[in-house]
Amino acid sequence: DVKVTQSSRYLVKRTGEKVFLECVQDMDHENMFWYRQDPGLGLRLIYFSYDVKMKEKGDIPEGYSVSREKKERFSLILESASTNQTSMYLCASSLLFLGEQYFGPGTRLTVT
Amino acid sequence: EDKVVQSPLSLVVHEGDTVTLNCSYEVTNFRSLLWYKQEKKAPTFLFMLTSSGIEKKSGRLSSILDKKELFSILNITATQTGDSAVYLCAVGSGTYKYIFGTGTRLKVLA
Numbered sequence: 001d002v003k004v005t006q007s008s009r010y011l012v013k014r015t016g017e018k019v020f021l022e023c024v025q026d027m028d029h030e031n032m033f034w035y036r037q038d039p040g041l042g043l044r045l046i047y048f049s050y051d052v053k054m055k056e057k058g059d060i061p062e063g064y065s066v067s068r069e070k071k072e073r074f075s076l077i078l079e080s081a082s083t084n085q086t087s088m089y090l091c092a093s094s095l096l097f098l099g100e101q102y103f104g105p106g107t108r109l110t111v112t
Numbered sequence: 113e114d115k116v117v118q119s120p121l122s123l124v125v126h127e128g129d130t131v132t133l134n135c136s137y138e139v140t141n142f143r144s145l146l147w148y149k150q151e152k153k154a155p156t157f158l159f160m161l162t163s164s165g166i167e168k169k170s171g172r173l174s175s176i177l178d179k180k181e182l183f184s185i186l187n188i189t190a191t192q193t194g195d196s197a198v199y200l201c202a203v204g205s206g207t208y209k210y211i212f213g214t215g216t217r218l219k220v221l222a
Binding site: 004040041045098101102103106 | 116143144146148153154155156157160200202204207208209210212213214215
């Protein structure tokens with residue numbers, strides 16, 4: 001059974017703080033993704049990675065960076081959190097690039 | 113610009129009803145269409161469709177794709193309160209990208 005875990009379910013941070021969101025998958029998937037989900041906007045792709053140390057920008061990468069030092073772990077970094085980054089963040093992994101994506105439980109981040 | 117539109121935005125039905133959820137799309141280089149169910153947390157996979165006219169079924173849920181008219185439908189028969197969720201449609205475009213619709217919120221009343 002595929003499992004994708006995220007480090008926190010709820011997080012409250014202050015404007016300007018550096019924020020790390022961690023995602024770990026246990027199925028040896030090559031591909032990992034970070035999305036944010038906002039009401040009325042659906043899921044939007046922030047960054048994805050198709051191999052260790054490889055990363056590509058998605059549709060809304062501004063204000064974010066990522067790190068993939070190990071195959072199972074994909075981190076999303078908010079260099080200087082801002083209130084417009086308050087959102088639900090979902091991590092996903094997949095075996096095939098456009099195959100089924102397995103999602104983590106999400107991190108609801110509030111930036112005050 | 114690629115887009116995926118789901119309708120209706122929300123729906124309230126009674127247990128035992130049949131519902132049809134719609135997903136229409138305009139994308140360059142269509143690869144696949146996926147349906148997910150999202151309750152309180154992570155979206156869970158329902159179906160993946162790549163060919164027109166082939167119905168996928170899982171229990172009371174079924175889905176079909178029409179690549180000529182650019183839409184898919186998700187049917188749920190004999191609805192139960194446990195079917196209450198947001199149903200997401202995602203369309204694979206190009207080599208890596210999924211475009212998600214905003215979802216249909218279904219509420220099933222006992």
